[in-house]
Each structure stands twice: as C-alpha cells, then as structure tokens.
Amino acid sequence: MPENNFSxxxxxxxxxxxxxDAQGVRRLAQIVQSQPLPLVVVVSAMxxxxxxxxxxxxxxxxxKNDYSDLFNQIKKYHFxxxxxxxxxxxxxxxxxxxxxxxxxNRLHQHPSMNYDYEYDQIVSFGELFSTIIVSEYLDKxxxxxxxxxxxxxxxxxxxxxxxxxxxxxxxxKIHSTDFSEKQIYVTQGFIASNFNxxxxxxxxEGSDFTGAILAWALGAESLTVWKDVSGIYNADPKLFSDAQxxxxxxxxxxxxxAFYGAKVIHPKTIKxxxxxxxxxFVRSFxxxxxxxxxIADFEQGMEPRIPAIIVKPNQVLITLSxxxxxxxxxxxxxxxxxxxxxxxxxxxxxxxxALKLSLAVDYDPVETETLLNELQVYFQVKYNVGLTLYTxxxxxxxxxxxxxxxxxxxxxxxxxxMSFYLVKD
Numbered sequence: 001m002p003e004n005n006f007s008x009x010x011x012x013x014x015x016x017x018x019x020x021d022a023q024g025v026r027r028l029a030q031i032v033q034s035q036p037l038p039l040v041v042v043v044s045a046m047x048x049x050x051x052x053x054x055x056x057x058x059x060x061x062x063x064k065n066d067y068s069d070l071f072n073q074i075k076k077y078h079f080x081x082x083x084x085x086x087x088x089x090x091x092x093x094x095x096x097x098x099x100x101x102x103x104x105n106r107l108h109q110h111p112s113m114n115y116d117y118e119y120d121q122i123v124s125f126g127e128l129f130s131t132i133i134v135s136e137y138l139d140k141x142x143x144x145x146x147x148x149x150x151x152x153x154x155x156x157x158x159x160x161x162x163x164x165x166x167x168x169x170x171x172x173k174i175h176s177t178d179f180s181e182k183q184i185y186v187t188q189g190f191i192a193s194n195f196n197x198x199x200x201x202x203x204x205e206g207s208d209f210t211g212a213i214l215a216w217a218l219g220a221e222s223l224t225v226w227k228d229v230s231g232i233y234n235a236d237p238k239l240f241s242d243a244q245x246x247x248x249x250x251x252x253x254x255x256x257x258a259f260y261g262a263k264v265i266h267p268k269t270i271k272x273x274x275x276x277x278x279x280x281f282v283r284s285f286x287x288x289x290x291x292x293x294x295i296a297d298f299e300q301g302m303e304p305r306i307p308a309i310i311v312k313p314n315q316v317l318i319t320l321s322x323x324x325x326x327x328x329x330x331x332x333x334x335x336x337x338x339x340x341x342x343x344x345x346x347x348x349x350x351x352x353x354a355l356k357l358s359l360a361v362d363y364d365p366v367e368t369e370t371l372l373n374e375l376q377v378y379f380q381v382k383y384n385v386g387l388t389l390y391t392x393x394x395x396x397x398x399x400x401x402x403x404x405x406x407x408x409x410x411x412x413x414x415x416x417x418m419s420f421y422l423v424k425d
Contacts (some may be wrong), residue, residue: 008219010035013211018285019130019230020047022084025137031226033143033287034172038181040214042150042189043134044207045126045343046081050076050190053123058366059119059130060107060122061115071107075100078129085137092136099128116160116344117198117364118192127188127207137188145184148191151193153177154198154213161190162344163200165213179379187214208266212280216272222279225265230258230284231293232264235309244306247291250298254280260418261312261348270295308393309403312348315387316368317410317422319358320379328357335378343371348389349420351413358411360389360422386425392419406423 018024032041045053057068060255077398081170086092103125106253111118127150128338135147153173179185189207193201202209208225215223232254233243249257251274258267264282273280274297283292321328336357340347344367350359361371363385375381387410392400394417407423414420 002100007039008036008181009040009218009382011040011042011211011215011220011223013207013223013225014044014134014285015046015207015225015227016044016049019043019134022081023083024285025085027285028134028226029138029141029143030136031039031285032184033141036184037144038179039237040185040187040211040218040220041134042187042207042211042214043127043131046078046130047345049077049126049129050128052077053126054119056107057115057119057122061111061118062368063111067107068414070422072103078133082133085133086140090136090140092133095132096129097126099132114160120160120201122190124188124201124233127191129188131188138184138186139147143184144182145186146180148177148185148187150187150189151191151197151199153187154202154210156190156192156194156202158196158198158200159196160200162203163194165202166195169195170213171217174214177220178389180330181338196329203266203268205263205266206268208269210276212269212272215278218278219276221277222281223273224281224283226283226285226288227264228285229264230287230290231282232262232295238264239311240309246293248294248296248298251295251353252296257308258311260393261310261389262308265295285292287299305394307395307399308391309399310391310393312362312389312391314363314387315348315360315422316363317358317384317387318372318373318375319356319382321356325355325382327354330353332357339374343374344368345371349391349411349413349422351411352381359410360387386424387422388425390421390423392421393417397417398422 014028019028021394032039056070082092082096098337106122122168129149135145138145139296155166155169155173157166189210190201192202211223229237231245231247235243237243251270255267258265277297280295281292284290345361347358372381373382390403391413400419404423406419407425409421409423411422
C-alpha cells in the first residue's frame with residue numbers, strides 16, 4: 001500500500017448552514033483561499049436540503065403519485081444559488097442537471113422493500129449537489145481544486161442509514177489516491193459506499209465523522225469544523241442567552257457531550273482523532289479570525305468547568321410491559337434491543353422497574369409507527385410524543401431548577417455527573 005507523506009495535510013469541514021446560499025459559498029472560498037495547501041474540504045448538503053430530501057424519500061416510499069413540487073423546490077433552490085455564482089454558459093449547469101436527472105429517474109423506479117436502502121440512495125444527492133457547486137466555484141476563481149467522490153474512499157458494511165466503516169479498506173483506498181501537495185480536494189460528508197459500490201450513509205449529521213475519517217487516514221495535521229457558532233458552548237446559544245463558550249475540551253469530555261446530543265460535533269468524530277492525537281478545532285464560519293474551541297489530549301476535561309445543558313426535542317417516550325404481569329428480564333431487554341436495532345433507533349435515556357421499561361428515542365416520521373407495531377407483538381405499549389429531553393452534565397441544582405421550571409416531567413434519572421429530564425414544554 002502506498003504510504004501517505006502529507007503530514008501537513010489539513011482537513012476542513014463546512015456544514016450545511018455554512019453553504020446555505022451564494023454568499024456562504026463565497027465566504028467558504030475566502031477562507032480556503034487564505035490557507036496553505038494541501039487541503040481537504042468536506043462539504044455537507046446545502047442549508048436544509050437533507051430535510052427536504054428526507055421528505056422526498058417519505059413521499060416516494062408511500063407511493064405518492066406526485067412529488068414533483070418538492071423535487072422542483074429542491075432543484076430551484078440549488079439553481080438559484082448557481083445563478084448567483086456563475087455565468088449562464090458555465091459547465092456547472094450541465095453537471096448539476098445531470099445529477100437532478102439521475103435523482104428524477106431514481107424517483108420513478110418502484111421502491112425496493114428496504115426503506116433504509118432507498119433513503120441512502122436518494123438523500124445522498126444533497127452532498128453531490130453541494131460539492132459540485134463548491135468545487136466549480138473554487139475552480140472559477142482560479143484555485144487548484146479537484147472534486148473527489150468520497151464513496152470511492154470511505155468503504156462500509158451493508159447497514160444503510162448508519163453504516164459502520166471498514167477501516168482497513170478505507171485506509172487502503174485513501175492511501176491509493178494520488179493526493180498532490182499543491183491541491184484543494186473537495187469531497188462529500190455523510191456518504192460512503194459498501195463493498196458492492198452501493199451508496200451508504202454514516203448517520204444523520206455524519207459529515208463531521210467523514211472529516212475525522214479522512215484526517216485519520218491521511219495522518220492530517222488537524223481537522224477544523226466550521227460552524228455558524230464560534231465554538232462549543234455549554235448550551236445552545238440559540239436557546240440560552242447566557243450560554244458560555246469552552247476554550248478547550250479534552251477528547252473524553254467532547255465525546256461525552258456529543259454522545260448525549262450536543263449538536264456541534266457528531267458523536268463518532270472524536271475516536272479516530274483521539275487514536276492519532278489529531279487536534280480538532282471548532283471555529284466560526286462567520287468570524288474566521290476567532291479562535292473557537294480546541295479539542296485535544298488535555299488532562300483536564302474542560303475550561304471553563306461549567307454545567308453543560310443538551311436539549312433534544314421531538315422525543316418519544318415508550319413504556320413497555322407484559323400483559324400477564326411478568327417481570328422485565330434480561331431476555332426481555334434482548335428482544336427490545338434487537339427490535340430497536342432493526343429499525344435504527346438509539347435509546348437516549350432508559351429506566352427500568354420490575355414490571356416496566358421506559359425509554360426515549362428520537363421521533364421518525366416513517367419508522368416510529370413501524371417500531372411501535374413491532375413492539376406490540378411482544379409487549380403492552382404506551383407512548384407519548386412531542387417531548388423534550390434535557391441532559392445536564394456536571395450539573396448543579398440551580399441550573400436544573402432554572403431550566404425545567406414550569407415543565408411537566410415524564411421521566412427523571414440521575415448519576416454522579418449526569419442528570420436527565422424528559423419533559424413536556
């Protein structure tokens with residue numbers, strides 16, 4: 001296998017909010033233009049494109065006859081950005097039209113029996129659209145840029161919507177790619193492919209993870225995630241006016257926050273960076289001169305050490321019991337976990353008594369009903385929708401009391417450093 005000698009390679013990841021419009025693409029170009037090469041640029045789908053494509057998949061899966069309005073909205077959104085960035089005779093129009101034709105043809109095939117497979121084949125177009133536009137714009141302004149299909153680099157198993165990386169094959173594929181020291185490489189976040197070349201995805205918001213995989217395989221100097229916030233905060237600044245920014249976090253503290261739902265970093269991002277001690281910078285796309293937050297191999301967990309508040313809306317509380325008064329045993333848990341894994345649901349918080357098991361999962365507009373129906377084969381099922389999970393790390397009673405005041409608590413669980421409240425706002 002060829003050895004990678006580019007220890008000075010750095011990886012930048014730009015999220016959907018960063019490239020939601022033509023101004024965002026121009027700002028990305030300004031940031032990239034000021035950087036030494038080589039550079040790998042990972043780009044997410046533009047704006048809320050992934051959400052729109054998810055709605056498109058749902059309509060397609062339900063065999064709706066006409067989803068042309070939604071398709072046309074997605075197409076118009078991208079072409080409006082293109083019209084602001086390029087002359088009318090630029091080749092980007094042809095390339096983008098070809099991609100939309102592929103998507104259109106896909107939507108006019110009869111769907112398979114596997115929703116997760118169909119999801120990955122359709123939703124993945126968002127990253128293809130965005131990277132074509134970004135790559136062509138960087139080329140237009142005279143930067144040395146190459147577009148890479150990340151599906152040829154990151155290889156996974158066959159688990160659609162939440163694929164596991166085949167690390168050995170991925171390493172081989174990346175090291176077999178001819179990276180130049182004087183080049184910018186634009187590629188997609190979130191998507192990959194299995195051994196058969198079928199498109200897979202790495203889990204919702206998985207573009208950060210893509211950046212970490214590439215940084216790990218390249219032995220990169222650093223990974224920088226550019227966000228619409230100036231770093232990692234103890235709470236979402238959009239929800240909490242008194243949120244405080246962390247100047248630095250240890251790998252361990254960052255992965256704990258991400259695992260429990262902090263939106264700034266995908267939970268799988270940290271491990272490959274930790275393995276090679278690659279620092280992660282979280283910086284502001286709008287204010288690139290700010291230092292942001294540094295995640296690295298620090299002994300102390302965080303600075304400053306303040307309570308973290310993580311908010312996960314749109315939760316479903318499911319309570320399971322047996323109709324014949326049997327205990328919830330380890331074998332019961334095995335059945336429940338197998339069903340949850342089958343439909344790609346992850347438990348956000350769980351509480352068990354002798355006769356009942358209560359758990360909260362993210363609501364899915366398609367799969368939640370299927371999950372509940374499957375659980376009802378084995379258990380008596382009660383559920384509540386429209387709940388919000390508040391997770392407090394390094395909590396204090398004053399912070400908790402202030403945050404959940406006036407809310408109805410459905411479930412509460414507490415440990416030495418974590419406290420969970422599932423509430424109705």
